Amino acid sequence: MNGKRAKYVITAAAAAALLLAGCSSDGESDGAGGGGGGESAHVAFLMPDQNSTxxxxxxxxxxxxxxxxxCPDCExxxxxxxxxVDQQQAQFEAALANGAEVIVLDPVDTAAAAGLVQNAQNQGVAVIAYDRPIPDLPxxxxxxxxxxxxxxxxxxxLYDHLEETGAEGGVLQINGSPTDAAAGLIRDGVDSVVDDGPYEELAEFDTPNWQPPQAQEFTDGAISQFGDEIIGVVAANDGTGGAAIAALQSAGMDPLPPVTGNDAEVAAIQRIIAGTQYNTISKPSVVVGEAAAEVAxxxxxxxxxxxxxxxxxxxSQLFEPTVVTQExxxxxxxDGGVYTVDEVCTDDFADDCTELGIE
Structure with a gap:
């Protein structure tokens, strides 16, 4: 942490988590715009949801x-x-009204975000799309x-694992939000494997706003329809993957079909260690967060x-993801410093960590 911090403002809903993450604010901005000088400026960092931690x-x-x-004097x-969507639009407009010179935007709705980009660019404000692209207007x-x-x-x-274990049956595909262009890209990547793969796709679902309860409800219905035919679930992130796992466990499926994820949330790493989630994607947010700051x-x-x-x-600048499994x-x-053992191997997972030699 730096001794002098950039001033920041957070929503009430985000405050507790950021405080736990060790963020504080004791530096003050003089309120002047950067004007190209880089000594001080107002920068907005607008994120989409609380569904992912x-x-x-x-x-x-x-x-x-x-x-x-x-930029210690930047706000x-x-x-x-x-x-x-409406709340993000209000936040974006407030950032413009407050004199933001750069806005980093991870849009709730990537189509609706085109209007926000146009508004900002008309005022000479740079917009950095973050995590989710904005296809309709660069x-x-x-x-x-x-x-x-x-x-x-x-x-x-997942498919490599299914082939190694000799599994027979079909898979479920749980995509992200239909209003998120990044979810569409993830889906395209999944399709490149599933469409020509050796396993039948039993059912596919686009999860509104990445909401885990919606993914769990879909999985419940699929279990009722397909039962033991389900040998795996390709879920687009850890939230939807965790929801699918909850549905499978509630239905008493044994053995539990392998389920994918993405984001390497602590809960997902714990599930991988415990053997209830098969994989996730490590994409340390510090990498893209720092890159966004450098571009801003x-x-x-x-x-x-x-x-x-x-x-x-x-x-664009795109970073390479890494698949994480028990192996x-x-x-x-x-070893990569994403989390410490203490953060992941809590009392409920201590025995599982020990079994994998994690200490």
């Missing part, structure tokens, strides 16, 4: 810390829309892990950041 616990602290390092305004930059590679990776990992600071200085690639006509959880999660 990553935004409050990982992305926002990473972005805030890096901005404090790059960072963090808001979470709690999956509400933002000034896009930063994310490679979402299509995420989908292909979790599906291929480049815009504040009046410069144009160099892209690595282009996606949806938007200059590499020690190396990727603990």
């Amino acid at each position: 990553r935004y409050d616990e990982q992305d926002a602290p990473a972005f805030i810390d890096k901005m404090a390092e790059l 960072v305004d963090y808001q979470n829309a709690d999956a509400d 933002a000034d930059y896009y930063i994310s892990y490679d979402n299509e590679a995420i989908g292909a990776s979790i599906a291929q990992s 600071y480049t815009f504040i200085q009046g410069e144009t950041p160099e892209p690595q690639t282009t996606l949806f006509d938007t200059p 590499n959880v020690q190396e990727i999660i603990f």
